[in-house]
Amino acid sequence: MTAAIEATGLTKDYGSGRGIFDLDLVVEPGTVFGFLGPNGAGKTTTIRLFMGLIHPTRGSARVFGLDCDRDAVEVKRRVGYVPGELPQWGGLRGSEIVAYLAGPRGAIDERWTGELVDRFGLDLGRTYREYSHGNKQKLALVIAFLHRPELAILDEPTTGLDPLNQQAFYALIREQRAAGATLFLSSHVLAEVEQVCDRVGIVREGRLAAVGTLAELGRLRASHVEVEFGEPVPRELLAAIPGLSDLAVDGHVARFALQGPFDALVVALAGRHVQRVISREPTLEELFLRYYSGTREPPPA
Numbered sequence: 001m002t003a004a005i006e007a008t009g010l011t012k013d014y015g016s017g018r019g020i021f022d023l024d025l026v027v028e029p030g031t032v033f034g035f036l037g038p039n040g041a042g043k044t045t046t047i048r049l050f051m052g053l054i055h056p057t058r059g060s061a062r063v064f065g066l067d068c069d070r071d072a073v074e075v076k077r078r079v080g081y082v083p084g085e086l087p088q089w090g091g092l093r094g095s096e097i098v099a100y101l102a103g104p105r106g107a108i109d110e111r112w113t114g115e116l117v118d119r120f121g122l123d124l125g126r127t128y129r130e131y132s133h134g135n136k137q138k139l140a141l142v143i144a145f146l147h148r149p150e151l152a153i154l155d156e157p158t159t160g161l162d163p164l165n166q167q168a169f170y171a172l173i174r175e176q177r178a179a180g181a182t183l184f185l186s187s188h189v190l191a192e193v194e195q196v197c198d199r200v201g202i203v204r205e206g207r208l209a210a211v212g213t214l215a216e217l218g219r220l221r222a223s224h225v226e227v228e229f230g231e232p233v234p235r236e237l238l239a240a241i242p243g244l245s246d247l248a249v250d251g252h253v254a255r256f257a258l259q260g261p262f263d264a265l266v267v268a269l270a271g272r273h274v275q276r277v278i279s280r281e282p283t284l285e286e287l288f289l290r291y292y293s294g295t296r297e298p299p300p301a
Contacts, residue, residue, distance in 0.1 A: 002065045004151050004182035005050060006027045009059030012045050020045045021206045022059070027184055027199075029150075032177050035186040042206040043186040044084045049193045050184070051081055051126035055148065061244050065152060075106060080149035082140045084156050084186075094124035094131070094139055098146070116142045131159040145176070152176065154185040158192060220256035222253040224280045225265070229254070230273035234257045237268050 004028040012019045020042035027033045037043050046056045049061055052072025061068040063075045078261075087095050102108045117124060120138040131139065137160040144152055158166050173183055173196045187193055193200055194214065201211040222245065227233075229252045239247055243260040258265060269277075 001029060003027060003062070004031075004061055005033075005061070005184060007046075007059070007061045008051075008055075009050075010046070010049060010050050011057045012049055012054060013057045017206065019057070019206050020203075021137055023208055025201065025208065025211065027182060029182050029300055030177065030180050031198040032173060032183045032185070032196050034193035034200045035184065035203065036188065036190070036193060036200060037186075037203040044048065045204060045206075046154055046203070047084070047186060048183075050153055051076065051079065067082070077188050078149065080144035080152035080156045082137075083142045083152040084155035084244075086136050087127035089224070091127050091129060093127050094122065097122060097128065098143060102146055108146055109148075112148065113142070113146060114255055116145055116172075119172065120165055134162060134165070137161055140164060141172075145172065148176075148179075149181065150194065151182045151184070156181065156187060157185055158189060159186070166192070217220045222259035225256055225258050226278040227254045227269070227274060228252060228276040228278075230275050234268070234272065241265055241268055 003026045005025065007023045007025045010023040011021050012041075013021065018040075025044060035043050037045065045054070049056055050068055051064065052075050053070045055069055063079060066075050068075055071249045102226075104111075114230065121143065122135060122138045122142060126135075128136070128139075137157075138175075141154075144154065158169055161169060170184060170192065173185075176183060177198075199211065199212070199213050202209045222243070231252070233249045233252060233254045235247070235249055235254070238244060238256065239256055241258070243258055244265070245257045245259070247254065247256040249255075258279075259287075
C-alpha cells in the first residue's frame with residue numbers, strides 16, 4: 001500500500017540551524033499523525049514542503065506517490081490544507097471564498113458543506129475582515145474538508161477555537177479517520193494529540209527526536225515511583241536497580257524514576273518493611289518537556 005506521506009532525507013536549510021533536517025518519516029493511510037514541537041522547531045517548514053509551497057534543499061517528500069515538489073499542483077488538488085498563517089481575503093464574504101476555492105475541486109456536495117458550516121457555527125454571510133481570528137480558523141477548516149480529502153494536512157488547526165469548536169473539530173477528525181482518511185496535524189497542544197492521534201512525532205531543533213504510537217513513546221519514558229519504608233531507606237540497594245534514576249530520599253520516603261520492568265524493584269523490596277508504593281505513568285507533556293529540557297538526549301527516531 002502506498003504511504004499517505006513519505007519523506008526521505010527531507011531537508012530545508014535556512015542557515016544558522018533553522019529549518020528541517022534529514023527527515024525520514026512514513027505516515028500510513030487511515031491514521032492520524034500528530035507532529036509535535038514548539039514554535040520554531042520546524043513543523044510549519046515541514047508542512048510547507050509537503051504541500052509543495054517551498055523547495056527542499058535536498059531529499060524528497062511524496063504524497064500518495066506524488067512528488068511534493070514536482071507534482072505540487074496535483075498534491076494541492078488532492079489534499080485538504082489548513083495553513084499556519086491564514087490568507088487575507090479582505091472584503092470577500094465567507095460564501096464567496098468557499099465558492100471560489102471549491103471551484104478547482106470539481107463537484108462539491110452542498111449538503112456536506114452546509115453540515116460543516118453548521119458544525120462550527122460559521123456565518124458565511126459576513127465579510128472576511130469582519131471575522132474574528134476564531135471564525136477565520138473555522139472557515140479554513142471548512143475549506144480544508146470541503147471535498148472530503150483522502151489526506152488533510154493541518155498546521156495548528158485549533159488555534160483560536162473555543163472549547164466547543166475544538167470538540168467539534170476532534171469529532172470531525174475521528175469521523176474522517178473512520179471513513180479512511182489520513183490526517184497529519186502539527187500541534188503544541190498535547191492534550192489534543194492524546195485525544196485524536198494514532199501516532200506522534202516529536203521534532204526538536206529541526207530534527208525528528210522520536211516517533212511512534214502513544215504506547216510506544218510511553219515505553220520510552222520512565223515511571224515516577226514513590227516508596228515509603230517503615231525503616232531507613234536502603235539507598236545503595238535501590239541505586240543498583242537497572243533503569244532507576246533521579247533517586248531522592250526524604251526521611252523514610254524514596255522517590256525515583258524507573259524505566260523498564262519492575263521485576264528488579266520487586267525483588268529489592270522483598271523482605272523490607274514497605275508501607276506504601278505509588279507508581280504513576282508520566283504524561284505525554286512530561287515526555288515532551290523532557291526532550292526540551294536538555295537534561296537527556298532523545299532516543300533515536
